Every structure is written in C-alpha cells, then in structure tokens.
Amino acid sequence: MLLKTFGWSFAVTVIGLALAGVLWGWKGLAIVGILSILEISLSFDNAVINAGILRKMNAFWQKIFLTVGILIAVFGMRLVFPVIIVAITAKLSPIEAVDLAINDKDKYEHLVTAAHPAIAAFGGMFLLMIFLDFIFEERDIRWLGWLEKPLAKLGRLDTFSVVVALVVLLISATTVATDVAHGGGDKSATVLLAGVAGLVTYLIVGGISSYFEDKLEEEEEDDDEADEAKGVDESGEETKSAANAQLNGSGGRGSSGATVVGLAGKAAFFLFLYLEVIDASFSFDGVIGAFAITNDIFEMALGLGIGAMYIRSLTVYLVRRGTLDDYVYLEHGAHYAIGALAVILLVTIKYEINEVITGLVGVVLIAASYWSSVVRNRREAAEGEGSETKAEVTSGV
Numbered sequence: 076m077l078l079k080t081f082g083w084s085f086a087v088t089v090i091g092l093a094l095a096g097v098l099w100g101w102k103g104l105a106i107v108g109i110l111s112i113l114e115i116s117l118s119f120d121n122a123v124i125n126a127g128i129l130r131k132m133n134a135f136w137q138k139i140f141l142t143v144g145i146l147i148a149v150f151g152m153r154l155v156f157p158v159i160i161v162a163i164t165a166k167l168s169p170i171e172a173v174d175l176a177i178n179d180k181d182k183y184e185h186l187v188t189a190a191h192p193a194i195a196a197f198g199g200m201f202l203l204m205i206f207l208d209f210i211f212e213e214r215d216i217r218w219l220g221w222l223e224k225p226l227a228k229l230g231r232l233d234t235f236s237v238v239v240a241l242v243v244l245l246i247s248a249t250t251v252a253t254d255v256a257h258g259g260g261d262k263s264a265t266v267l268l269a270g271v272a273g274l275v276t277y278l279i280v281g282g283i284s285s286y287f288e289d290k291l292e293e294e295e296e297d298d299d300e301a302d303e304a305k306g307v308d309e310s311g312e313e314t315k316s317a318a319n320a321q322l323n324g325s326g327g328r329g330s331s332g333a334t335v336v337g338l339a340g341k342a343a344f345f346l347f348l349y350l351e352v353i354d355a356s357f358s359f360d361g362v363i364g365a366f367a368i369t370n371d372i373f374e375m376a377l378g379l380g381i382g383a384m385y386i387r388s389l390t391v392y393l394v395r396r397g398t399l400d401d402y403v404y405l406e407h408g409a410h411y412a413i414g415a416l417a418v419i420l421l422v423t424i425k426y427e428i429n430e431v432i433t434g435l436v437g438v439v440l441i442a443a444s445y446w447s448s449v450v451r452n453r454r455e456a457a458e459g460e461g462s463e464t465k466a467e468v469t470s471g472v
Contacts, residue, residue, distance in 0.1 A: 080392045084384040089382045099374065106369050110378025111385075114361050116434035118386045120416070120441055121357040124205070125348070125386075125395035128350055136343040137391065145387050147351055149380035152358045160194065161186045176372045184370040187362075192255050192424045193269040198356040199420035200244060200273035204281075205353070206414035207236035218407035219446060237274070242447035243421070244270040266424060273356075280352055282346035293433040325466065333401060357416070358383075361430075392449060408444025412437035418468035 077084075077087055088111070095107040129137055162172035165186050176183045210223065211230025216221040230236055244267065252266035358379070367376045394400060415436045419428055 077392075080395065080465050081385070081388045084381075084388045087384050088163025088381050094379060095374070103374060106371075106374050107378040107381070108183070109368055110365055111432060113365065113434070114379045116356050116383050116438065117361050117430065118382065119389075119434075120409040120412035121354065121438040122386045122389040122393060122443065123405055124353060124413065125350055125390040126310070126392040126399055128346055128353075129390055130394045130399070130437045132343045132346060136347060137394070139347060141387055141391060144351060144354075144416075145384060148354050148358070148383045148387070149376065152355050153362065153374035153379040153383065156355070156358075157187050157362055157372065157375075160190045163194075164190045172333075180370040183372070184366050187365060192252060192267050195420040195424050196244070196247070196266040196269035196279075197273035197276075199247075200270040201255075201277045201352065201356045202413050202420070203240050203243060203417035204236060204274060204277040206410050207239055209410040210414070211236050213434060216403050218447060223407075233414060237278070240274055246425065247421045251422060252306060256427055257425055262424070264276040265427070276352060280345065280349045284342065284349050285338070287342035287345055290342070354383075384411050401452070402445055402448035404444040404448040405441065406444075407443075408440045408447075411444075412440040415440065 083176060091108060091111075092104055095103040099106070125140075129140060132140070158169065158172045158176055161167065165172070165175075167175065175186075210226050211232065213227045215225075247270070248263045248267045252263045253261050255262045266306065333360050361379055361382075362375070365379060369378075370373055409432060416433065419433055419436070
C-alpha cells in the first residue's frame with residue numbers, strides 16, 4: 076500500500092532531482108532537495124487537515140484532488156501565484172512579470188517580499204477561521220479538555236469566531252502592520268483589506284460547501300425514511316449494509332456520522348475548492364520562505380512541487396488507513412498547528428521568523444497529539460481487557 080500511495084511521489088522525486096542536476100548542476104540539485112524538505116516540514120499538518128476533509132468525498136473526487144489538485148498546487152501556487160502577485164503589486168503585465176522573474180531575479184524577489192503583508196494577512200485570517208471554527212465547536216472527543224470545554228461553550232454564540240477573527244485582524248493592523256519588515260512602512264490599510272478578503276473567502280467557500288453537504292444529507296435521510304416506509308427485506312438490508320461498509324473503507328466519512336458513500340456533485344466540488352484554498356494558505360509561508368534559499372522561480376517550483384506531491388500522497392495514505400479514526404487527537408493537533416501558523420503569519424508582517432521554527436511548531440503539536448492518541452488507545456484497551464476479566468470471574472468461568 077505504501078508503494079501504491081507514494082509511488083508517484085517517488086517517481087516525481089527521482090525525475091525532479093535528475094532534472095535539477097542536469098539543468099543546474101550539484102548546487103541546483105541540493106537546492107531543490109532542501110526546498111522539498113522545507114515544504115514537507117511546513118505542510119505536514121496540512122496533510123492531516125486535508126485528510127479530514129478528503130474522507131468526506133467519494134472515490135472520484137479523491138482522484139480529482141490527486142490529479143487536478145496537484146496541478147493547481149504545483150503550477151498554480153508554486154509557480155504562477157508569485158508571478159501574479161508581482162504583476163498586481165508592480166502594475167506589470169503577466170508577460171513583463173515573467174520576464175522579470177527570469178531576467179531580474181533580485182528585483183522579482185524584492186517585489187514578492189514586499190507583497191508579504193497582504194499575503195500573510197489573507198492566509199493568516201483564512202487559517203485562523205479554520206482553527207476558531209474547530210475550537211469553538213462542541214465535540215464529543217476533546218484533547219485538551221480544560222481549554223476546549225469552556226471555548227465550546229463560548230462557541231454557542233452565533234458568529235463568535237468571526238468576531239474573534241476581526242478583533243485579531245484589527246489588532247494586527249494597528250500593531251505589526253504600522254511598520255512592516257524590510258522598511259515597507261505603514262501597511263495597515265493593505266493588511267485590513269487583505270485580511271477581510273481572507274475572511275470573506277473562508278465564509279463563502281466554507282458556507283457553500285456546508286450548504287450542499289447538509290442538503291445532500293437531508294436528501295439521503297429522506298430516501299432512508301422512504302425505504303423504511305416501503306419495507307426492505309432482510310437480505311437486501313444486509314447487502315446494503317455490506318456495500319456501505321466497503322465504501323466506508325475507501326471514501327466515506329468513517330466515524331463522523333455523516334454520509335458513508337462520500338460526497339459527490341456540488342457538495343464535493345465546493346469541498347474541493349475549500350481544500351485548494353487551504354492548500355494555498357499553507358503554501359504562502361513556503362513560497363516566501365523559499366526566497367531565503369533561492370530566487371530562481373523554476374528551482375523554487377520544482378522543489379516545492381516535489382514536497383507538495385508527498386503531502387498529497389500522505390493525505391491519501393491517512394484516509395485509506397483510517398488513521399484519523401484510529402488516532403483521534405491527530406485532527407486536534409493539526410488544528411492547533413493551523414492556529415499557530417495563522418498567528419505566525421500575522422506576526423511575520425513585521426518580524427522575521429525562521430521557517431525552521433514554523434515547521435517545528437507544527438511537527439511538535441502533531442507529535443504530541445499522536446502520542447496522546449496512542450496513550451488513549453492503550454488505556455481503553457486495558458480497560459476493555461479488565462472488564463472482560465471481571466465478567467469472566469463474575470460468571471464463574
């Protein structure tokens with residue numbers, strides 16, 4: 076299964092590194108390798124978040140995520156996106172921006188770096204909303220109960236997460252944005268505008284996908300009620316249950332209690348868009364951080380693209396293995412990592428934070444949530460064995 080899931084990633088790595096060696100020599104090969112590792116370390120939590128969403132989709136849309144989605148991730152976000160940013164901020168045509176990226180790399184790097192406050196505000200607010208909606212939601216399983224329980228009570232207030240996000244944006248605009256890094260001056264208005272755009276994007280894409288998701292669930296509930304009214308024979312019911320159980324292993328929602336066969340149609344389409352915006356938000360820090368290693372857009376796109384392939388493969392691996400169901404706190408750890416990344420993005424509007432720190436924060440939170448899940452599983456297994464032993468003694472066996 077490992078080779079089947081990561082096979083394309085291994086192939087792209089070999090081809091990409093060979094291409095880098097031929098085009099740019101040993102130095103280029105090393106740069107591409109470093110960028111790949113950078114992308115993987117920065118986006119590991121992204122894979123966990125993606126897996127939580129991808130398991131809601133049917134097999135067809137999971138394949139779309141791996142094919143069309145990876146093209147958008149590699150060519151769209153790692154190659155085209157920085158060029159578009161330069162074209163907009165420098166008021167250049169796309170052709171002029173591409174020419175600048177190829178022939179005047181220092182100026183291109185300067186323009187992309189100058190656009191960082193807007194990029195960070197947009198991505199930071201989008202990721203912050205993901206974290207806030209998760210942490211303010213009432214849920215049966217809690218990782219840090221002492222924190223999540225009172226926050227869930229606050230989340231009962233309508234639009235509370237939006238209010239908190241706007242407060243954070245206002246604080247950012249009036250503090251870190253008044254004197255941005257690299258002598259950029261006062262970017263308060265830019266940060267406010269970009270932050271609101273990130274918030275609105277989250278509300279639109281997330282809201283539409285949730286609407287179609289809920290609508291699909293209602294239709295399936297109506298169908299189930301109609302089937303029960305007509306009466307289903309016993310053998311047919313068993314066949315249906317077996318088919319649903321099989322589908323749950325490949326594209327269902329697992330234990331989340333929603334549709335087993337996986338979402339399709341408009342609901343899946345908007346969830347796909349939601350996934351791509353999440354990926355874009357995660358990639359912002361990687362694209363900006365890559366300039367500390369190289370300002371060649373092709374080296375950057377190749378290195379970050381290889382890393383993005385592994386993140387996609389890891390996402391599918393987590394879904395197929397049912398890892399999020401087995402290690403129930405992983406999703407919590409990933410969302411805490413998202414919250415940390417959102418704060419880091421906003422702080423980097425003024426202060427430089429090394430990408431190693433950004434990556435380590437996510438890795439530590441994911442590792443802690445994984446270990447907590449392991450401890451929980453062992454404890455439940457021990458309790459189960461204890462209850463079985465007690466039952467045997469009581470029955471006299």
